[in-house]
Amino acid sequence: MSSATAQATLKKSRLLGDTLLVTSSVVFPLIGLCIFFCYPLFLVAGKSLQLADGTYGIANYINVLTSPGIVKAVGNSMILSVSTTAFCLVLGFAVAFALQRSGIGGKRYLRGALSLPLLAPSLVQALGLLFLLGRNGLVHKWTGWDIEIYGFWGLLIANILYALPQAILIIEAALRQSDARYYEAAEILGASKWRQFLDITLPNAKFGILSAGFVVFTVTITDFGNAAVIGGNFKVLATEIYSQVVGQMNFGMGAVIGILLLLPTLIAVYIERVASQKQFGGSSESAIPVSTGFYAKRDVPLGIFVHTIGSIAVIVVITVIMASFIKLWPYRMTFTLANYNITLSGGYAPLWTSLLVSVEAAVLGVIFLFFLAFSMKRISPKLAKIVYLLAVLPVGVPGLVLGISYVLAFNVSDNMLGVLYGSSFLIALCNFYHYHSQGFLTMVTGVRAVPPSLEETVSCFGGGNFRILRDAVLPFMGPTIISVFFFIFMRSMVTLSAVIFLISSKVSVAAVSVMRLDEAGFTSQAAAFSTCIMITVILAMGLMNSLIHLYSKSGSRKEEIKNNQDGSQKRGFARMIDRNYCWTST
């Protein structure tokens, strides 16, 4: 009798703990989104309705929609974003597949090579392409070929380089888990490899591919940096915002374009609908990981292809690193270290601020995003839909607009939010929310790959959400969590467009130093500073990686992760339990 009561109390408290876990998993990240994304954006929306004389109305919208050139900019932006998306999905899938499912060599190198565009300041990409493919670039000098890099094609190349790593990040999370038994069954039924790819691999990665496509499309349509450097006379929407806000100091018109750029994120509604449909297969607790054996017919061409893409990313960066050791590129090609003697704008000090800011952004980001993604399946579908939309909206906001929205929201003297203004922590928050969508979509893709039956197993053994989290979700999510952490870390080290509105006379970051050096005419010093940032990022990542390694070695979770990764062994916990036993005993 008393033991029954005790059990009931236990159950009750566990239930309470469960609810508490799910509630706080949603509530805290949601409060963050509201304060640090929705509220600032709301103020920008207000600006878009404010007219030059201080009154309110929709005149700005009419002005934008009827201004000459806007139709062309919309058309150009669409063509560019659609092409970039098409290329990035094909290339991104090839690379993610090569990394996760094939037996090609040099995977670690390839992974590193393709993260370069994420950890390099935007100046590096711009200079690299110019030094290589410009009218006076190396390719022209060596081959005499007159390339016209400025315009659509140059912009397409630059955008692909920038967006591809983000596509890979998400698609990889989708390809991480699969079940060899589907492939075995298909084999027995006589399906060709190609058929298997079309009917098993692709459908299973559907959500990841759609999400990646959404991210690529949106980052391309909102990107200003590449368009300004290499777009030539190919005018896009983001350059229109820039000339309205920065060129003509016309916030209202800029805000209108910023709001209009949110429209593409409506695609996300469709992705969410697809996602809520039951995906065939999914993985199960008894899944036998697909072997990553080497099939010459598939892996040799695939290997050559993906390594070629990787090499392009490497060559662009190497060129700039080389130029940083040159006296006067391309006229006096003598070696010098002088460019590394940087005394302007605080010397190398902003680099340390950046490091701090980026670690803050990444830690905060991973915690919020992981719990938010984890709770998506555990809250009502209606709420989940709203959370999903809010969480993917930030990718539709250009950095310039986000930065200004932060000034409007946090440069206040009459309430608590004002305390953050001018601090490096606000920069960290801004960087996290700037890349919120990519991190969230990667996490959600990763969580979807966790076998539902494994969660059920834990649950019917009496494990609450907390146990599910610890024993089922976390072990599967290890690699995805780490890749999201590094993604936010890398972007936060180098992102510029929003940050220039948040630095103060006392707090500045590394990316701003690069911009200032370049603006003051010291291009080689800017290249040298960029090189230092890249080295710092790589060293910091190496250090953090070995820390994670060390930690996971001491814990038993390591085994789980390892088993997931090599896949040759049975999955300890999951395999021990027979699902039937679970059902019959309850």
Added chain:
Amino acid sequence: MKSFSIKNVRIFATGALLGLAVCSQVQAGEITVYSALEEDEIADYLAVAKKSLPDIEINVLRLSTGDLGARIIAESANPQADVIWGFAVTNMADKKIISQLEPYKAANSESLPAQYRAEDGSWFAATGYMGAFCVNTEVLKSKNLPMPQSWADLTNPVYKGEVVMPNPASSGTGYLQIAAIIQGAGEEAGWKLIDDMDGNMAQYTSSGSKPCKMARAGEYAIGASLSFVAMKSVEMGYPISMVIPSDWAGYELEASGLVAGSKNKEDAKKFLDWTLSQEAAEVYAKYKAIITIPGSKPSEMATAAGLPENLSEVLYPVDFAKSAMERPEILKKWSATTAK
């Protein structure tokens, strides 16, 4: 110079460690200055200013003209700066910015010629820069092109696809160039010139210094840009010749003013006084094409780059008020003229 950077290191380190820098608390003797002057000039000027104003801690936020303008407007509800220093007068004259200033007649400002200061004392300009062509002599040689001397020369079809200039809709430099052409040549002839040049234009860039950087990298032969970048490029050893267009060289003044919301007006005023001192004029000479302070000598760099001693010979007297007022109309017409 050294003490400036060490101080900065310390400030950055503390700021980074604290995470939350408490900057709403203004210390006595500390001012925040927003400036669009270049990074290296600021470091030099401050090193000198420190000696004359040892009790004032001067914190400078440096951004490009456009970015700084956007920042100042966005912050207008709660202004963070005490002083705006060296900011394009065309932008300063914008209603959204000038309304944040408080008239202050700095010591020595009365001695400036009238066109270099606001009537009500809300701004004054100690320095300025001008529109200039950056011509890459190596590209000229390899393509066998003549040296251009004026805007009119740029309509010559031999330069087709070899000229770059800033887009006036996104760059102040671009605007000062076409404003000077239109005011100088007159409406009709001016627009015809712009239309004719458009045929040779390889691209319109979003930033004003970009055309010069493209020219010096050898991407294009001629970049219509700024005297500042041109002189810097010559000094750094690029094969660049600076050409001040002989017909209508547009110029821009770098204005300074006192922010009405300043919490430390006393020190802000002391600093503004300093920016017009003879001592300041001497350091300006190291960088500036135009120095308005009476009795100051032109810089060595300016002479080396071929600037005449008497600037009024080459500067077209731009009417800034007119130029700011007509801006929307001119930009609209420019878009129509150059739309391809």
